[in-house]
Amino acid sequence: MIRVLFFSVRASRLVSALLLLQTRGRMTARELADALEVSVRTVYRDMESLGASGIPLYGESGPDGGYRLMEGHRTRLTGLTTDEAGALFLTGLPDAAADLGLGAVAAEARLKLSAALSPELRERAEQSRQRIHVDIPGWYQDSDETPRLAGAVSAVWGRQRVRIRYERWATPHEVSRTVDPYGVVLKAGRWYLVAGSARGVRTYRVSRINELEPLAETFTRPAGFDLAAHWHEYLATFDTRRFLDEAVLRLSAEAFAGIGQALEPAAARAAAESAERDADGWIRVVVPIESVERALPALLSLGAGAEVVGPPPLREKMRRTLAEMLARYEDGLPAKE
Template sequence: MSAGRLLSVLLLLQSRGRVSARGIADELGVSVRTAYRDLARLQAAGIPVYAETGRNGGYRLLEGYRTRLTGMSEGEARALFFAGLPGPAADLGLASEVAGARLKLLAALPAGLREEAARTAEVFHLDAPAWYQEPEQTPHLVLFADAVLTRRVVEVRYRRWRAPQEVDRRLRPYGLVLKSGVWYLVAASKSRIATYRITQVLEAVLSDERFDRPPDFDLGAYWTSYLDDFRTRRFSGRATVRFSPRGLRRLPDNLPPEVVRAVESTATAVGDNGWVEAVIPIESPEHVCGELLRLGVDVEVVAPPELRQAMAYTVGVLTGMYGST
């Protein structure tokens, strides 16, 4: 039973007045049977929910009853979104607000729902950074969070990969994204909307100039499109590679998921020793050479020639370093 969904049902009844079980099911994306169970659970928890029969019947709260989600500050209201994300909330400077909002939210719930919410909090924990990575230091993150919420222009000095490496930008921040423990800013400059890694911001000054974010801008849709474009640009080449049975087992731990999926879909048997040959996407010979060498003797590059040469050169250098004298 989802405590969050029960709260959604309660707030739906409070905001709509009268709602049918079918209406609740459609709104929350659950079955009608689940909606009936949720309504019964609310009644069992002491919430005055009652049914009205007839053509326009449905479920509603007793006249005058309202949940007591009051007394929250503006910061606590913002922090509700991060109630289950203590790490990101702390990054954004909202740690104390999150704690206060959660306490007030729990205090406002009836005893039954309060216990359900507490049990849920005890068994779920989110740790955003990936394995083998230290959390990035983001001294400008709080400033950007303020800029996003208040829609104020930010003057930044940014370090990028291509020359000139350090550039000045006047940005209109549209949103922040946390991806695998790394914070990104989505912002509009004079010419386009782009993505900026927060740790690459060298200087940032929050101005008094305000801006209007386009009403049709969807941060989630933009990020999905950005990731699709990134993958397309990232894997610009192809290589034919052979893997041993042990190499196949080690693939998920050593190569990107796009490569793993390509092997699964294109692999064909080579000989009778369990080796397979597959066509995989690659960034560049230099980059993929290092990735493939993680598999040691369980991988062999067939093509292109420049990648095979890069592998041979690297192995030759290693042989010179570690060979017997």
């Protein structure tokens, strides 16, 4: 088994070396060694093997030397492996590929795709890579730590039922669920597991999965289930499901102008649609909220340019919070003479 694996790895490396020479032209032994992550001595042996197998390869000595394929030669060893084919959609998303453990595989797929292109198209693809970069996470936030992601993806591919221990916002905060993993979604730098359960199709943030145990059972994926279509529908109804109440606010013109920076997009849109100007020039709006506790920090960020009119529990919570803040600052003031 070890011997078969050795030859498989070496064969893959020889193909990679050949494709590198085809796509980049002349390369020194050091450049090849760095690209293949092997020693220069290994590169010398590999080049000898390629030449002995009939590949029209020659080496040049000197400062401008290196290895080169004969003019006009193009290898047809560009067939993708199963893993490489599966990683094609990630070739432009290196961070996502790395999260899934497919960073090296996606790089290999890119190399093979590049080798299959004409020189003109290859140059265009390289220019695009140098000019367009996709950075998934939003501003001022790091990507989630997702130690259970690899296990979740493995279960998705194997159609393997899993038991998860999941931390959620509602009480009880930690629950155990047995689910059928249908797919994973990357949204704003965060990975989500979409899975079937006794309660229907549910979405779980992967970073909040504390344990993931593969079970011996497999499942049948529902006929016609489309992950992208499901996700779009999930997003379309997401705000409706989580916004369970409304808040009535009075805003100064300045606070109203900056509401998009303080509140979520759905709340900012609702404010714009419901805006009515008072006789004193302030603007009365109605915005959706999840709960009193979750609404309070965002509304406090609006500062003195905002007044909570209702509901009464939110107004009272705001009043008590501001009174406590004021008392704390007053206690820290120097005594008046």
